[in-house]
Amino acid sequence: MSAEAQYPLGIDHPLVTVHDHAAALEMYCKMGFSPSPVSFHPWGTVTTLMMFPSNFIELIGVDDLSKFGTNSTNGFCFGRQLGAFLEHEEGVSLVALHSKDARADHVRLTENGLTSQGLIDFRRRMTLPNGKHDEAVVSLGLFIDPELPDASNFICHQHRPELIWVKGWQNHTNGADGILAVTYLADPKRLESRWRAFYGDQVRFNGDALEADTGCGVFRAISAETAAKEFAGISLPKANAERPHAIAIRLNTKSLDDVRTILKRNAVAHVDAAERVLVEPSAAGNVILEFVQTI
Template identity: 40%
Template sequence: MAGFLGIDHALIVVRDIDLVRDRYATLGFTMTPVGRHPWGTSTSLAMFDQCLLEIMSIYDESLLDEKPVGDFRFGRTIYKHLREREGISLLALHSEDAAGDVEIVQRRGIVSQGTIAFGRDVVLPDGRPDRTATTLKILYDPALPRLSNFICQQHRPELIYVPQWLSHPNGANGISRVTILARPEHQEKVRTRLSGLYGAEAIFDHPGGFGARTGNGVFVVADRAAVEKIYGALPVSLRDAAEPCCIAIHVTVSSVARVIPFLDAAEAEYRRDGNEISLVDAEAYGNVFLAFSERP
């Protein structure tokens, strides 16, 4: 079970959801059918136990301002980020008690704009239609727009964590890390943000920056030199990123050897360091470096 505000999922915003969804499927992920949110965004998921990968795009610009929370518009925010470039927009934090968890982070200085309650139509693997029920607590920070979060509580998890969707041919079973690219002069405000979410005791040292432990996985904050040493050259659209942003997701797998045939079949260039593999071409997967590490 995920602990306090574990990494739930990053919203990988892309212009062509069908194309990128197919690319993730080629890597051995079981992708859900494309669904729709009430604020105009489309979505396809790779589900793990209490966390996931989400690919998102826009299907109806006329809905972007639906379900506003104060000055925050979910669809409008995704649209704005996608107009700038593909990549991770917002990041969801897992919760079993959204109301209680938001009170904790507010006491640490994190601002919440309020609540969005919504449902999304789904078609289960056996063909039955149903509708999810989700509560979001928005934690948007105008000073860190691409590191803003929302607390996410699923009230009908049986419609999200469906056994058939949890089984991936490549053996994927979770998320262990999200890497944040931040220039040295911006790292202090990122530290303040992560300390507000998780407490100062969650912060640890890391080359090129620092990290923060969550209830599921870690955030690692690093400058460009440290990021490129791990993953290779940044995509052109990220090299001059003005603000800190998430640029890599580490997926756990039962065995690295199980992943390699999919990477070879997809002709995906990768680096291998022991029991960890990272893909070199971030641009092909929504401006995200995907990495795989073993967790049986």
């Protein structure tokens, strides 16, 4: 699947939100990612992308608090939202969902009963692999649930997708080529109605997990008991309060052996299992990166 073939509301990108963006970026490079150049949002955040053919990880931090309030809508400011998240911890603060028509998707989702803070349009200056500068044009639809702040979403419509899905940014030495799943630590019942508003009958229980098939990756919700079994041997991300929050991003790699070699060579903390490799959350911005090889 490519960005052009992405399903509406498929997993577009989780926001791995960190205090020290430069230090976290250095760790992601040590894991074998080849990130896009650093760029900045108008509301004061700094960002880098780990691009894959159909989705990506956004590594994001706060750069300039004085810009909080820029591009705010109905009192909501993206920079302030991420700053508030960082006041209690790092990790996946939000997950963006793919859209090719933010306004139409926004209408449909609000009609499904989801609360929205509105729409934001903005531009972001960026540097392409050839060194030239250009400007991404983006529309966001905000669906932040105050009862589920760290399990919320926004829809993301890239009006110039060719500036985001740059093939030169998709060649990672660790062989990663896509996000397969985002796993939440939560009572599955807490997330069921929200996910059904997005995905309808594509939400179902699979053993101990509630799963929502987005068409481009799966959202999963598991209990603390299930998480302890599924991620035995590795630390779970630190959380200062019990609430639904993402704990793992599952990535496909073309070669688990390459992942193992890179992580060992660069002394990145990880757990090596027979059919997957788990990077410790302390090395990845307070989220487990779970590498698997599906083919």
